[in-house]
Amino acid sequence: MVMELTPCRHPVEGTLRPPSDKSITHRAILFSALAPGTVRVLHPLVAQDTLSSRRLVESLGVKVEAGDDEWILTSPGPSQWKSDTTVIDCGNSGTTMRLGMGLLALSSSPRTLIGDASLSKRPMERVARPLRQMGIDVETSQVYAPVMVHNRGPYRGLSYSMPMASAQVKSALILAALGATTLSEIVEPYPTRDHTEQMLKQMGARIRMTADHHIMVEPLQDWRTLDLVPFRVPGDPSSGAFWAALAALIPGSSLTLKEISLSPRRIGFFRLLQQMGARIDIERESDTEDIGHLTVTHQPLGGVTVTPEQVPDMIDEVPLVALMATQAFGDTVISGAEELRVKETDRIQATVTNLKQLGAHIEERDDGMVIHGPTPLHGGSVRSFGDHRMAMMLAVAAAIATSPVILDDVSSVAISYPTFFEQYQHWQQGYAFHD
Numbered sequence: 001m002v003m004e005l006t007p008c009r010h011p012v013e014g015t016l017r018p019p020s021d022k023s024i025t026h027r028a029i030l031f032s033a034l035a036p037g038t039v040r041v042l043h044p045l046v047a048q049d050t051l052s053s054r055r056l057v058e059s060l061g062v063k064v065e066a067g068d069d070e071w072i073l074t075s076p077g078p079s080q081w082k083s084d085t086t087v088i089d090c091g092n093s094g095t096t097m098r099l100g101m102g103l104l105a106l107s108s109s110p111r112t113l114i115g116d117a118s119l120s121k122r123p124m125e126r127v128a129r130p131l132r133q134m135g136i137d138v139e140t141s142q143v144y145a146p147v148m149v150h151n152r153g154p155y156r157g158l159s160y161s162m163p164m165a166s167a168q169v170k171s172a173l174i175l176a177a178l179g180a181t182t183l184s185e186i187v188e189p190y191p192t193r194d195h196t197e198q199m200l201k202q203m204g205a206r207i208r209m210t211a212d213h214h215i216m217v218e219p220l221q222d223w224r225t226l227d228l229v230p231f232r233v234p235g236d237p238s239s240g241a242f243w244a245a246l247a248a249l250i251p252g253s254s255l256t257l258k259e260i261s262l263s264p265r266r267i268g269f270f271r272l273l274q275q276m277g278a279r280i281d282i283e284r285e286s287d288t289e290d291i292g293h294l295t296v297t298h299q300p301l302g303g304v305t306v307t308p309e310q311v312p313d314m315i316d317e318v319p320l321v322a323l324m325a326t327q328a329f330g331d332t333v334i335s336g337a338e339e340l341r342v343k344e345t346d347r348i349q350a351t352v353t354n355l356k357q358l359g360a361h362i363e364e365r366d367d368g369m370v371i372h373g374p375t376p377l378h379g380g381s382v383r384s385f386g387d388h389r390m391a392m393m394l395a396v397a398a399a400i401a402t403s404p405v406i407l408d409d410v411s412s413v414a415i416s417y418p419t420f421f422e423q424y425q426h427w428q429q430g431y432a433f434h435d
């Protein structure tokens, strides 16, 4: 659906609880399949991507009861998973497919994972190759989906230094490592989101992380020893980031994002906003959990350098960083962000093309972008390329433009943030948020 977005300078005010975290919801659903018994997931994100993970576990025989802001998942455990569904559709979801490859390595039935046109163009060999090293049979279609996973018998642990920083690849390997016969050791080039390690440890898995990014995973002898812990899903900082960006850009704004994940591996964008000059106040909700409230208050912004090690902590927010940089005084250089080229779309190319279309001074680099600010943005026609985060970044850009922006398609927001445009309209009508 095409949408015409009109400029709007209303300050962004009040308190907003962004939709629940996508990464944590995916994991709560997928990990529930490991433990024979019932796992409760409080505040799951109900969106197209997480419904793909739900479909995956249901095809293994997990029963899902959806209650009021709660899902109750009952699994027979990997040794009793159903074997009759051989093709599983992961939709647009890279997390479902990649973590799914690690999960499916735990059962002896062959299964094939397929995805939509975008997911079918994303690299899967990065998971297949190390899984094969463990002795699991994995076939890709010239590095892409469809992907067939078949565990033909006992397989060994793995010692693997990952060539790229990817939480999805790491998580797939950790899952497969649980079912191996020997210890596994995985090394990351830079730390990435560690929800998998934290959540599996909560369930009783023996996983040890070192300060130099080594992750040791002990095989699990018996799935029945896993604890059936409930998972409470906090708000998603990556969804909250769109509102934080608007608040940082529009004078007079001050917005609190309520109950969001404050995992250090997820809030790199907010740390960067602070470095650019925005005011960020953090109030933790608990001493033991990374969850709390984050307030963003508008202040003039300055350009900044984003280094390769900073990128994983803001991997999904880099298009927004580029937008912020168009309004900041001075140059912003983003490097080490080549992973963006293999997201739902090539996010470096899409960001540069779209922001140029609106008048930004931005240059494309193989591994990032250079942005010269500040430049007022004007209206024009832009394209989401079917990418939810591109559509929402462009909606933020449209608000600060000087004339209307025509966005070719907004349906992709259903992937992670189905209520985004309702809330956008609410703010455009001059209302504060009151969550």
Ligand code: S3P
Pocket: 022, 023, 024, 026, 095, 165, 166, 167, 168, 169, 171, 192, 193, 315, 316, 339
């Ligand atoms: C995710 C990891 C990130 C991120 C994606 C979700 C996850 O991808 O971009 O949206 O839930 O593990 P990487 O595999 O590049 O870390």
